[in-house]
Amino acid sequence: MDGRSARWEAHREERRRTLISASRKAVHRLGADASMEDIAAAAGTSKSVFYRYFSDKVGLQQAVAEVVIERMQDKILQAAKTAATPRQGLLNMVSAYLEMAETSPAVYDFVTRSPGGMAGGHGVPAVHGALGHFFDEVVAMLARPMSVHLGAADSTLLNYWPTAAVGLVRTAGERWLSTPASPTKPDHIRMAGQITSWLLRGIDADIGVGPAGTDA
Template identity: 65%
Template sequence: MSSTPRRRRSLPIPSVPDTLGIVNATQQLDGRSSRWQVHREERRRELISQSRRAVHRLGPDVSMEDIASAAGTSKSVFYRYFGDKAGLQQAVGEIVIAQMQEKILTAAKSATTAKQGLSAMVSAYLQMAETSPNVYVFVTRSTDAAGSAAAAGNALGNFFDEITAMITVPMRELLGSADSPQVMYWPTAAIGLVRSAGELWLATPASPAKPDHVAMAGLITNWLTSGILPDIAAPASPTLTQTKETA
C-alpha cells in the first residue's frame, strides 16, 4: 500500500521593512520642519520691525490693533507670535537692547581714559534713547495696571545690570582698587543716576537751555566722577572763640 507523500508547507517569507522609505520620509519631514522654522523666524523678525516702526510713528501708547493694522495683518497673528503685548514689548526690547549694547561697547573701546569711556557710554545710551523716545518708553513701560515689572521691563533691567558690570571696569582703573567701597557700590548708584537723569532729559521739551546728548553725557560723567560742586570746599568748623562770641 503506497502512501501519498506529505506535501511540505512553505513558510512565509518575512517581509523586509522599507527602511529606506522611512529614512526618506523622516528627512522630508525634517526638511519641511526646518524650512517652517526659518520662515517663522523671518516672519517674527519682520513683525518686530514693523511694530517698532509703528511705535516710533504712533507713540508708546499704541494698541495691538493699531500695530497690526500698520503691519497689514490682524491682531491674532501678533498674539500667535508674541502671546500678548508684554511679549511684543520684550521682543522689541531685546532688539533695542542688543543695538544699545553694541553701540555702547564700541564707544567705550574708542576711549583713551576711564573718564572718556564713561562719558562715551553715557552719550551712546542717551543718543540711542533720543533717536526714538517712543520706542524707548514702549519697551521700558510696564503693561501691568498694578505697576509690577513687565517682561520688557525685566529685559531692560538685565541690560542695566550688564551696563553696571561694564562701568565697573573703568571705575577700577580710575580708583586703582578693586576692593574699595566706591567700586563695590558706585556702579549701581551710577546707573540709577544715568537712567533717572537721562529719562528726565529725554522727557524735557527742546529749548536753548536743554543740552544735547553729548553735553548731557559730559554733565552726568562729571557728576559721577567729581560731584556736583567739586570746587566748593566744605565750610570750616567754627572755633571755640567764634562759638562763644555767637552765643
C-alpha cells in the same frame, strides 16, 4: 527635526523678526501708547497674527526690547572701546546711551515700561526682562573702567558704585529725554558731559562746595 520642520521654524522666526521691525517703526510713528490693533494695522496685518507670535502686548514689548537693547549695548560697547582713558570711556558710554534713546523717545518709552504699562518716568525706573539684563550688563561695563580709574581705592564700597551710576544715568537721562525742546535744553553731548561730571566729581564741583561741606 526633519527638513520640513526646520524650514517651518526658519520661516516662523523670519516672520517674527519682520513683525518686530514693523512694530518698532509703528511705535516710533504712533507713540508708546499705540495699541496692539494700531501696531498691527501699521504693520499691514491683523491683531490676531500678533497674538499668535507674541501672546499679548507685554510679549511684544519684550520682543522689541530685546532687539533695541541689543543695538544699544553694541553701540555702548563700541563707544567704550574707542576711548583712550577710563573717564573718556565713561563719557562715551553715557553719550551713546543718550543718543540712542533720543533717536526714538517713543520706542525707548515703549521698551522701558513695566508690564503693568507704567513708564519709569521721573520716579524709580522699572527694570524687567531684557531691560533688566541690559542694565546688569551696563553695570558690569561701568565696573571695569572705574576699577582702573580709581585704582587702589576701597573695592568693597566701590562694588556699589556701578549700580548707583546706572540709576543716575537712567533717571537723569529719562528726565532729560522727557523735557520739551528749548534753547536751554542741552544736547546729548553736553548732557553726557554733565552726567559724567556728576558721576566722577559729584555736584560739589558745580556749586562750589569743598570737602566736608565747606566752601571750595
